[in-house]
Amino acid sequence: MMSTPYFPIKVFLSHSLSEWEQRKYNCLAQGEIDPIFHYTTAAQSHLWKQLFELYSPFSRENGREFYKNCFKEISQTIPSSFPYEIVSLGCGSGEKDHLLLKELMPSSVDLWWTAVDTSLQLLLEACIHCPLNIEKINPILSDILWEDTLKVLKITNSQKRIFTLFGVLPNIDPFVLFKSLETVLSKEDFLILNAHLAPVKSESQQDYIEGIESILYQYDNKETRLWLTEVLRDWGIENKTELFNISFSMHKNFFRIEATVYWKENGRLVLGQGKELKMVKGSPLRLFFSYRFTPERLEEFFSHWSFRVINRWLFSNKEEGIWLLQRI
Known part of the structure; x- marks a missing residue:
């Protein structure tokens, strides 16, 4: 029987429950x-x-x-x-x-x-x-x-x-x-x-845009959607959002591809540590961005x-x- 290696792992407070809950609240807010x-x-x-x-x-x-x-x-x-x-x-x-x-x-x-x-x-x-x-x-x-x-x-x-x-x-x-x-x-x-x-032919803005458009399929697919929406299922809020959308925009001279969902209805979201968050119908919740240089x-x-x-x-x-x- 093969032995399993033992690794003493250092864990920093970025992974503590209190910090996790605070970051979760900040994300949604x-x-x-x-x-x-x-x-x-x-x-x-x-x-x-x-x-x-x-x-x-x-x-x-x-x-x-x-x-x-x-x-x-x-x-x-x-x-x-x-x-x-x-x-x-x-x-x-x-x-x-x-x-x-x-x-x-x-x-x-x-x-x-x-x-x-x-x-x-x-x-x-x-x-x-x-x-x-x-x-x-x-x-x-x-x-x-x-x-x-x-x-x-x-x-x-x-x-x-x-x-x-x-x-x-x-x-x-x-x-x-x-x-x-x-x-x-x-x-x-x-x-x-x-x-x-x-993938660009030149460094022109138009070629940059065309290069971004040519690789959008790598993000606009069922596998990426399943991965990026797993956090919504994990947090129990998937049924409160809708309209998964892939787009791209310029940010500080670089284009980045973004995945966004939107709050489905008005209401309040009860979170840990006694915190609540107001949901506004149609407001965006960006799940992810990926720079393409x-x-x-x-x-x-x-x-x-x-x-x-x-x-x-x-x-x-x-x-x-x-x-x-x-x-x-």
């Missing part, structure tokens, strides 16, 4: 669901994994090989004479990070992995299949932007650090995210991230922060890219 709530339950994690396998370029069109080749180039670019701590912010199921670790293992002096995610199920999945020995894995269950998490990640030791952001950039305001990253990464730390792209706009964005672009790799279908940055 502001009319926008926090991305953290789409990965809370085992059912949500399962639905997300199915969606990822259907529509992610990583799962299609030799995506895994593309990532492996990129990571091989990265392993030849960074100095190999140091022990490295890989810090995965939003590791999910960890498949991309595992590929990176496998490419770095033969040449690096020593490797440690700190994996941070908001989903317990995905975090455990990532740790169980990690190629490193258990004693070199440090799992953290937390919101990656939680203040206490950021404080812990600021602490450095003798190891050099490589941060990864896979699947995170599309679903967090990039300005908020990079403001936090500047406080956490030390000078010369590396950052590897992927970005979902609108273009390569040049994204690199222009990077230039405003303390990072330099070392290299980039784009999928042949131009729907995703990988960037290697370094803190300066």
Whole structure:
């Protein structure tokens, strides 16, 4: 009988019941669901994994090989004479990070992995299949932007650090995210991230719009709807909303795709901690947004922060890219 590995997981207060209830109330009051709530339950994690396998370029069109080749180039670019701590912010199921670790293992002096995610199920999945020995894995269950998490990640030791952001950039305001990253990464730390792209012929506004329209089917489908509305079922409010709608809009020079439902009727919603919320018929409740960048706009964005672009790799279908940055 195979033994089950044991992982001591650090849990931050972003996942405490009182904080959870407060964030839930804030979401509904502001009319926008926090991305953290789409990965809370085992059912949500399962639905997300199915969606990822259907529509992610990583799962299609030799995506895994593309990532492996990129990571091989990265392993030849960074100095190999140091022990490295890989810090995965939003590791999910960890498949991309595992590929990176496998490419770095033969040449690096020593490797440690700190994996941070908001989903317990995905975090455990990532740790169980990690190629490193258990004693070199440090799992953290937390919101990656939680203040206490950021404080812990600021602490450095003798190891050099490589941060990864896979699947995170599309679903967090990039300005908020990079403001936090500047406080956490030390000078010369590396950052590897992927970005979902609108496939464009040029950087013109019209081509950008056409690129967004060409990939809307990846969001306007039954699998995405099932995943994004699971939070409504979990909170017992699915029957109080209607008209699931996919649209896109410009936000700070980037287009983002948004999924929205609307309150079906007027009334009051009773929540935890004795709080109530007024529902107004027809008012929107945004479930989700996903930024779709273009390569040049994204690199222009990077230039405003303390990072330099070392290299980039784009999928042949131009729907995703990988960037290697370094803190300066």
